[in-house]
Amino acid sequence: MHPSDEDDQRPDSPRADGGRSPVDRRFAALVGALRTSDPRFARRFSEPHRLRSGQIMTLLGFVATVLLGLIPLTLGIHLQAAVLLTLGAIGTAFSPVLVPPVVGVVLARVRPLW
Numbered sequence: 001m002h003p004s005d006e007d008d009q010r011p012d013s014p015r016a017d018g019g020r021s022p023v024d025r026r027f028a029a030l031v032g033a034l035r036t037s038d039p040r041f042a043r044r045f046s047e048p049h050r051l052r053s054g055q056i057m058t059l060l061g062f063v064a065t066v067l068l069g070l071i072p073l074t075l076g077i078h079l080q081a082a083v084l085l086t087l088g089a090i091g092t093a094f095s096p097v098l099v100p101p102v103v104g105v106v107l108a109r110v111r112p113l114w
Contacts, residue, residue: 057103060100061096061100061103064095064099065091065092065096065099067091068087068092068095069093070088072084072085072087072091073085073087073088075088
């Protein structure tokens with residue numbers, strides 16, 4: 001037996017449950033118990049879907065890049081306005097880098113760590 005195989009079997013191992021939160025583990029245990037008692041239950045019931053922090057950071061990074069970068073850049077090219085060109089170039093360059101960490105800090109304060 002490989003030593004990493006033993007680590008996978010520990011309940012406190014992050015790989016044992018796919019990195020799920022305690023709430024998700026309790027939910028999975030409840031669904032597993034219901035699946036054994038009523039096999040048709042698992043086909044009728046699905047896990048709730050919610051956005052994870054990484055998905056929210058990616059989405060807001062994309063939106064910020066479009067709003068602060070691409071739209072001003074497009075308008076600056078169309079109107080030949082140096083201010084919009086500069087704002088668009090800066091927004092396009094820095095929004096994808098700066099927005100996700102800022103959103104991560106805000107989410108860490110607002111939401112529990114799941």
